[in-house]
Amino acid sequence: MSLTRFFLLFATCYFLAGPEAQASPAMSFANRASPAAAVGDTAQVVRLLKLAELSVTSKPDSALHYANEALTLARRRHRPRQEAEALEYIGWVSYVRGDYPGSLRLYQQALSVAQAAGYAKECARLHTYIGMVLQAEGAYPEALANNLAALKYYTAVRDTANLAFSIMNVAAVEYHAHHYAQAIAYYQQAIQQLKKNNDLEDLNASYLGLASVYTDMGNLGQAETYFRLGLDFFRRQKDRTNEAIVLNNLGEVSTKQKNYAQAHRFLTQALQLAQANQDASVTAASSAALAQVFFLQGQHDQAQTYARRSLALAQRIKARPVAKDACLVLANSLAAQRRFEPALAFYKQGKVLEDSIYGLEHTAQLEALRSQYQEYRREQQESAQRYRIQQLERDQRISRLTLTLVLGVGLSLLVFAWLGWRQYQATRQRNRAQKQAEQAAERVEQLQNESRLQQAEYELGFKDRKLATLALAAMQKGEFLHEVKERLDVIAQTADEEVRRQLGRLRLSIEQNGSSNKDWDQFRVIFEEVHPNFFAELQRQFPEVTPNELRLAALLRLNFSSKAMAGLLGISEESVKKARYRLRQKLQLSTADNLVEFMMRLDAASLSGTAAIKNQE
Structure with a gap:
């Protein structure tokens, strides 16, 4: 019998749906309609999806209404x-009610929508759901292919939470295909990951999956212990769907223990719950299990009644594993009554179903998929090694770039000093010529004014260039320190505890001393020469502005990008966004106001005020 195999189909989907639904991904989608209507409709869709999530396991009819x-x-x-999320909920209700073709069609529609929109994470989750339906239909190679697609995605993006779910699904397929060693290895891998995540609910699901394997392997005592723990958990959660599945599993364990009275009690409770939930798949499985119990007790008429019900329902929902079990119970019961002709017909029908599920072609497909996944894992490891080599090469390039930058700055300073000396000599010559040309005083005065204007423009350009040079040096320093901190984080992941503590102290020291006040003081002096009274005017109008916000305002005035500001300030781009938001609030600006344009207008106002004061003097 394969009754325990139904647990993981439901439990995995239940736990997978929970975290994803709670994340409310629809909230982050950009509005395309008119603002007022779009916001209202978006909120309404989110509310309906939340209601569907809350009622999907307890009130499938309500969940279906909300999702539609x-x-x-x-x-x-x-x-x-x-749209994809709503299709998921509708597909889940169809699955619970035994409409496997309809459920598969809905999940595939959702996958098409997600693929067209480029939602990789949603695609991975939908591959898991499609694999779940294919498992129920007994299409194990196709189910494994979908589950491995999800597993590759979660491994690539290092999504440790969903990675555990994906590993559990791969384990379920291996279990259904009777590859118990592989199933146990995957379950143990999932358990290790869930322990790291401290995820007790999903850890319970993995233990119940292991219990299913132990049941088929004959370790009935351990299997019963895990199943009873799972039953208590689902009853506390009022999850009637999974409660019925675990009762079904306990019924199978009791049957194998030859405790038929207890098996009958568990399976009857499971059947009643499944019928109340309109859960066709568990109803079919429970009926087949009860038929087996009646057969073992010699009650052949009742065994055949329940087996025929199970077979009819399993054929309707295309659940080949359950249909196969029902045919074999019918064959054995009819043979016990010496009704060999119908018994042989049902036996042949069961063997045909069994061959369609566990035939050589499907076994070869499963082996090919396993080989492909192992090759993928090897490629991932090789890629990680290449990445580490690239990081070392990048560190070397950064060192050479730093040396080149230092030499360039030194050469620039020498050039600027020579130009300054040349300017000084030119000024002395002009003054000497001015004293000697008293007869051309008016012309000389005009020339002097032109010379002063040129000198002011030159000095302003010089200061602008010096300001840009300082900013570039500070940005390169910030980026270099950020690279160093990232490298320290990578090393800390594979180091022992003592090395991680030392690396942590080194990282903290870099964060505390990375930003130099001396650099900022030099930057501010030159900035105020180019933009006089900018800080004074900003503090006069907005006294609550902090020194750090003055730095941010200066960089905004220079129209630096968020990445450049992050490097100059020694913080992350996300911190820059938060700092801009706080500054915008203090300046009482709306979201429609451009922060950079505001700083430019403020600078223009400060320059106008300075010019007016000089004219008055």
Whole structure:
């Protein structure tokens, strides 16, 4: 019998749906309609999806109603992420009710929407759901292919939470295909990851998956312990769907222990819950399990009644593993009554179903998929090694770039000094010529004014260039320190505890001493020469502005990018965005006001005030 195999199909989907639904991905989708209507519709879709999430395991009819309303609204407003999520909920309800073809069609529609919109994470989750339906239909190679696609994505992006779920699904397929060693290895891998994540709920699901394997392997005592723990958990959560599945599993364990009274009690409870939930797949499985119990007790009429019900329902929902079990129970029961002709017919039908599930072609496909995944893992490891080599080469390039920058700055200073000396000599010659040309005083005065203007423009240009040079040096320093901190983080991941503490202290020291006040003081002196009274005017109008916000305002006046400001200030780009937001609040600017244009207008006002004062003098 394969009754325990139904647990992981539901439990995995249940736990996978929870975290993703709570994340409310639709909230981050950009509005395409008119602002007022779009915001209202978006909030309505999110509310409907949340209601569907809350009722999907306890009230499938309500969940279906909410999801259909959300789907209509999401399509009307062109919300692909919310459309895919609504299709997921509808597909789940169809799956629970045993409509496997309908569920598979809905999940594939959701996958098409997510792929067209480029939502990689949603695609990975939908591959998991499609694999779940294919498992129920007994299409194990196709199920494994979808689950491995999800596993590759979560491994690539290092999504440790969903990675554990994906590993559990791969383990489930291996279990269904009777590859118990591989199933146990994957379950243990998932358990290790879930322990690191401190995820007790999903850890429970992995233990129950292991219990299913132990049941088939004959380790019934350990399997029963895990199943009873799972039953208590689902009853506390009021999850009737998974409660029915675990009761079904306990019924199979009791049957193998030859405790038929207890098996009958568990399976009857599972059947009643499944029928109340309109859960066709568990209803079919429970009926087949009860048929097996009646057969073992010699009650052949009742065994055949339940087996025929199970077979009819399993054929309707295309659940080949359950249909196979029901055929074999019917064959054994009819043979016990010496009704050999119908018994042989059911036996042949069961063997045909069994061959379609576990045939040589499917076994070869599963082996090919395993080989492909192992090759993928090797490529990932080789890629990681190449990345480490590239990092070392990049560190060397940074060292050479730093040396080149120092030499360039030194050469620039020499050039500027020579130009200054030449300017000084030219000024002396002009003064001497001015004293000797008293008869041309008016002309000389005009020339002097022109010379002063040129000198002011030159000095302003010089200061602008010096300001840019200082900013570039500070930015390169910030980027270099950021690279160093990232390298320290990478080394800390593979180092022992003592080395990690030392690296942590070194990283903290870099963060505390990376930004030099001397650099800022030099930068501020030159900035105020180019933009006089900018800081004074900003503090006069907004006294609450902090020194750090003055630095940010200066960089905004120079129209630096967020990345450049992050390097200059020694902080992350995300911190720059937060600092801009706080500064905007203090300046009482709306979201429609441009912060850079405001700083330019402020600078222009300060320059106008300075010019007016000089004219008065």
